[in-house]
Amino acid sequence: MxxxxxxxxxxxxxxxxxxxxRLSRFDPAVVAAFGCVAIVxxxxxxxxxxxxxxxxxxxxxxxxxxxxxxxxxAMIVILLGQIDLSVPWVVAxxxxxxTAATGWGSLGEALAIPVGVxxxxxxxxxxxxxxxxxxxxxxxxxxxVNAVAQGLMVVxxxxxxxxxxxxxxxxxxxxxxSVLGIPNALIVWAxxxxxxxxxxxxxxxxxxxxxxxxxxxxxxxxxxxxRLVVMAAFAISGALSAFGGVLLAGYASKAAQAMGxxxxxxxIAAVVLGGTSILGGRGNYLGxxxxxxxxxxxxxxxxxMQMEEFGRHVTYGIVIIAMLLxxxxxxxxxx
Amino acid sequence: MSGDWSYWLREHRGTxxxxxxxxxxxxxxxxxxPAGLNANVATTAANKGVLLAIVAMAQTVVVLTSGIDLSVxxxxxxANCLASTIVVGSPAATALGVVGVLATGCLCxxxxxxxxxxxxxxxxxxxxxxGSVFYGAALALRxxxxxxxxxxxxDALTGQLPGGIPASxxxxxxLVVTVWMPxxxxxxxxxxxxxxxxxxxxxxxxxxxxxxxxxxYMLSGLxxxxxxxxxxxxxxxxxxxxxxxxxxxxxxIAAVVLGGISLFGGSGSxxxxxxxxxxxxxxxxxxxxxxxxxxxxxxxxxxxxxxxxCLGSLRLLRIRNRxxxxx
Numbered sequence: 001m002x003x004x005x006x007x008x009x010x011x012x013x014x015x016x017x018x019x020x021x022r023l024s025r026f027d028p029a030v031v032a033a034f035g036c037v038a039i040v041x042x043x044x045x046x047x048x049x050x051x052x053x054x055x056x057x058x059x060x061x062x063x064x065x066x067x068x069x070x071x072x073x074a075m076i077v078i079l080l081g082q083i084d085l086s087v088p089w090v091v092a093x094x095x096x097x098x099t100a101a102t103g104w105g106s107l108g109e110a111l112a113i114p115v116g117v118x119x120x121x122x123x124x125x126x127x128x129x130x131x132x133x134x135x136x137x138x139x140x141x142x143x144x145v146n147a148v149a150q151g152l153m154v155v156x157x158x159x160x161x162x163x164x165x166x167x168x169x170x171x172x173x174x175x176x177x178s179v180l181g182i183p184n185a186l187i188v189w190a191x192x193x194x195x196x197x198x199x200x201x202x203x204x205x206x207x208x209x210x211x212x213x214x215x216x217x218x219x220x221x222x223x224x225x226x227r228l229v230v231m232a233a234f235a236i237s238g239a240l241s242a243f244g245g246v247l248l249a250g251y252a253s254k255a256a257q258a259m260g261x262x263x264x265x266x267x268i269a270a271v272v273l274g275g276t277s278i279l280g281g282r283g284n285y286l287g288x289x290x291x292x293x294x295x296x297x298x299x300x301x302x303x304x305m306q307m308e309e310f311g312r313h314v315t316y317g318i319v320i321i322a323m324l325l326x327x328x329x330x331x332x333x334x335x
Numbered sequence: 336m337s338g339d340w341s342y343w344l345r346e347h348r349g350t351x352x353x354x355x356x357x358x359x360x361x362x363x364x365x366x367x368x369p370a371g372l373n374a375n376v377a378t379t380a381a382n383k384g385v386l387l388a389i390v391a392m393a394q395t396v397v398v399l400t401s402g403i404d405l406s407v408x409x410x411x412x413x414a415n416c417l418a419s420t421i422v423v424g425s426p427a428a429t430a431l432g433v434v435g436v437l438a439t440g441c442l443c444x445x446x447x448x449x450x451x452x453x454x455x456x457x458x459x460x461x462x463x464x465x466g467s468v469f470y471g472a473a474l475a476l477r478x479x480x481x482x483x484x485x486x487x488x489x490d491a492l493t494g495q496l497p498g499g500i501p502a503s504x505x506x507x508x509x510l511v512v513t514v515w516m517p518x519x520x521x522x523x524x525x526x527x528x529x530x531x532x533x534x535x536x537x538x539x540x541x542x543x544x545x546x547x548x549x550x551x552y553m554l555s556g557l558x559x560x561x562x563x564x565x566x567x568x569x570x571x572x573x574x575x576x577x578x579x580x581x582x583x584x585x586x587x588i589a590a591v592v593l594g595g596i597s598l599f600g601g602s603g604s605x606x607x608x609x610x611x612x613x614x615x616x617x618x619x620x621x622x623x624x625x626x627x628x629x630x631x632x633x634x635x636x637x638x639x640x641x642x643x644x645c646l647g648s649l650r651l652l653r654i655r656n657r658x659x660x661x662x
Contacts, residue, residue, distance in 0.1 A: 130644070130645070130648075134647075134648035136644055136647055137598045137599070144637065144640040144641040144644045146585075147633065147636060147637030147640050148634065148637035148638060148641060149637075150634075151634025151637040151638070152634055154633045155630055158630060159630055216661040217658060226661065265467075268463065269464070272457075272460050278459060278460055308475075309474055310473075310478075311475075312471070313467045313470050314468050316464075316471075317464040317468035318464075318468060320460075321454075321456070324456050324460065324461075325456065
């Protein structure tokens with residue numbers, strides 16, 4: 001039912017004043033998501049003013065970058081109306097293969113990041129093959145690929161956390177600071193985010209992604225090469241998940257089993273909280289940014305407030321439901 | 336008459352295939368087991384299989400309505416922690432405890448149902464979030480693993496009946512007869528299938544969509560809490576393990592797919608999911624029998640899962656009109 005809606009950009013912006021109107025018009029869901037960020041910060045500041053200090057906020061943005069990179073990939077797939085459940089072990093594959101490459105010597109050290117990302121692309125292409133050409137539900141294909149990735153890594157590492165350390169370049173990207181003390185990880189996320197915005201709003205690929213999310217049959221009949229676009233979207237998602245793993249390995253200076261497990265659900269939650277429809281075809285990258293910041297702040301503040309772990313899980317779940325009930329509801333049958 | 340027969344065959348193709356595949360795998364397993372197929376081997380295998388089978392049934396009822404319940408594993412973990420706390424003491428207290436555990440499961444399912452139906456949120460996101468809440472509740476009950484369960488009940492459910500028949504298989508059969516079959520044959524059950532086939536068509540035909548979906552989610556919670564109770568009987572303790580909850584959720588989806596149930600809803604049967612679950616467990620055990628290094632087990636399971644999933648694309652061969660590829 002939500003799938004017959006045309007993306008907001010197309011339906012309302014007249015060609016003549018398109019760019020200007022696009023700037024002046026805000027997606028209500030994005031505004032609501034940023035409003036929630038402000039509310040969370042306000043409530044936090046009642047507890048302790050240190051939640052508003054630049055150091056704390058910058059630190060949180062740095063932590064949010066890892067989730068942000070992974071959520072970018074998740075968003076592109078969700079815009080298609082599909083879902084990528086292979087995130088956990090593709091993240092681990094990225095981290096583990098990058099650290100393993102570092103162990104091969106100086107050439108490997110230089111190639112660590114590309115190797116990690118390439119492995120992610122390969123797994124993403126398998127996902128895309130299953131979804132686009134074998135026409136299988138993405139939920140099961142990506143689940144199966146996740147299981148295979150886990151199996152490969154268990155065989156590769158012997159079931160233990162690998163001993164290889166991450167390369168200096170990985171550590172530089174994940175933990176270093178550049179001009180004005182801005183964390184490199186944040187710059188990386190900003191660059192990837194800018195790339196995603198360009199891809200989604202200014203290229204044929206992005207238009208086709210939205211079109212497929214609305215109705216793949218219509219996109220196909222309009223001459224879009226939908227299957228290749230779906231494959232590419234899954235490859236991008238795999239690459240970004242693996243790159244997130246590379247960054248995480250750089251941050252912790254080594255890779256670990258199950259390092260990607262805590263990222264699947266927050267990534268999906270961040271995308272959906274940002275106003276992207278889980279049915280596909282509707283969504284704005286700015287919303288995902290808000291969702292990522294929201295999830296990260298929520299997790300961090302609840303632990304700083306020394307709430308017990310069970311309370312954090314309960315609050316986390318209730319807040320997500322509550323926010324979605326406010327602005328993420330579907331439509332009635334009669335509409 | 337022959338027309339009815341071929342229709343029946345077509346309707347139950349997924350279930351029958353899952354059954355055949357399970358029987359073949361289990362035969363290989365039993366024939367190669369070093370100790371042969373004695374009652375103890377069968378009971379251990381049955382307990383593991385039945386646990387996943389119940390979770391898979393829970394997943395099935397929701398998938399039939401073209402929803403998904405990613406909180407089944409967490410409901411199971413919550414029921415496990417609760418059962419290890421209240422299913423102890425005198426027979427009356429134990430019985431009351433069992434009722435409490437199952438009621439909690441129903442409540443969890445009802446919460447999911449209310450949010451999905453009246454909140455109009457997507458099932459996938461809703462159950463992710465409620466799963467987090469259920470896990471938090473489990474953690475509040477059991478910060479460290481422990482607890483106990485009435486041993487008479489536990490032994491009765493996980494032991495053997497006279498003649499060496501695993502009691503858990505009887506439990507599973509009883510669940511099918513008392514929970515699944517009445518649901519399948521009831522008006523609500525048929526409505527659940529109708530909703531899964533096409534919600535709009537069901538709405539237009541005056542099918543009670545809301546009641547059907549609500550019943551499906553509540554039944555899912557009930558079955559998941561039964562799985563949690565059974566898990567407590569097997570382990571004699573409760574543990575709030577997020578890893579356990581997550582993997583049972585994922586395995587339940589795998590079992591549903593192996594059992595020939597369409598994730599788009601509207602077709603398949605919980606009986607298929609049961610054989611899918613038993614098959615999934617047998618795959619793991621097969622490796623043990625063939626002395627494959629345990630390290631290779633996850634990879635092998637993954638590859639089998641990929642192969643089973645790819646079988647689903649055989650339907651492409653029957654498609655005549657290329658447009659039908661793009662739903």
